[in-house]
Amino acid sequence: QVQLVESGGGLVQPGGSLRLSCAVSGSIARFYSLGWYRQAPGKQCELVATITTGTVTDYAESVKGRFTISRDNAKDTLYLLMNSLKPEDTALYYCNAVFRDWGNLYDYWGQGTQVTVSS
Secondary structure (H helix, E strand, C coil), X not given: CCCEEEECCEEEXXXXXXXXXXXXXXXXXXXXXXXXXXXXXXXXXXXXXXXXXXXXXXXXXXXXXXXXXEEEXXXXXXXXXXXXXXXXXXXXXXXXXXXXXXXXXXXXXXXXXXXXXXX
């Protein structure tokens, strides 16, 4: 059983920073890819950032240069450091883990953590 638990969300002023954490049950190293997604009210869920087991990262254009995704295998935790936050970053952020088995990809999701950027 895979469980992902996000934390670190909250209310922050524009220009501020937050670090989201995602605790993953079991070994985080077994996953093909890890990532963060977000969904704002009235919007579709969008990819924020991903990181592979080889530490190759990918970011949405809207967050490049501001957000940093990382993982700590020893702590089985995925992180998202968010700097220079903007009101448009307000959303429910989800942690995602992808497991690959014989070419099939399996997605696992956390419950989400709310990030609100407002003055």
